Amino acid sequence: AQKVTQAQTEISVVEKEDVTLDCVYETRDTTYYLFWYKQPPSGELVFLIRRNSFDEQNEISGRYSWNFQKSTSSFNFTITASQVVDSAVYFCALSEANRDDKIIFGKGTRLHILP
């Protein structure tokens, strides 16, 4: 069965610090996709990244980077030099290729960036 665990319920850091959000997933499939979404205080859900199970290269997009490690079933998200605008709830999600596009979300991590 698919499962996504985000053990950190809430994190607070001071602006300009780096912060890593953890995501651990469970799946029996060899082909799957992992996602991160951001939900700012305004409430909408914004897609950040999709990664398939065959691509373990880390990805960097500006201050955001993602570390995918199949050996530990983790897909962690790091924000470098955090800013107040990064304050949001961040969701990790998993979709198995043979599950008809069903996307299962973790419970989310609420990130507070303090000025």
Added chain:
Amino acid sequence: DAGVIQSPRHEVTEMGQEVTLRCKPISGHNSLFWYRQTMMRGLELLIYFNNNVPIDDSGMPEDRFSAKMPNASFSTLKIQPSEPRDSAVYFCASSPLGQGHNSPLHFGNGTRLTVT
């Protein structure tokens, strides 16, 4: 691109009343999803459609919930009768490709439902 459009943004109703939430997906998107978000349970997938056909409704809590997609540009989620525990934010999302493509979801702004 207008994005996924949900209505109403907020709904307050009394227990026992029927509630209908509406969603217009992005034009050309084949898949449509309904999610419910609560503090306790996070984001739960209720049901999803592909090419207007319900594919997986295993997340629908009980018979009080029903969803339809009569055409490619419109879907409804109905709760009848509503109960206070149904209070949540309900999100609709669509994605551009069909089954097996695992495309990212484009979410609407959600409907905040309060049942008193």
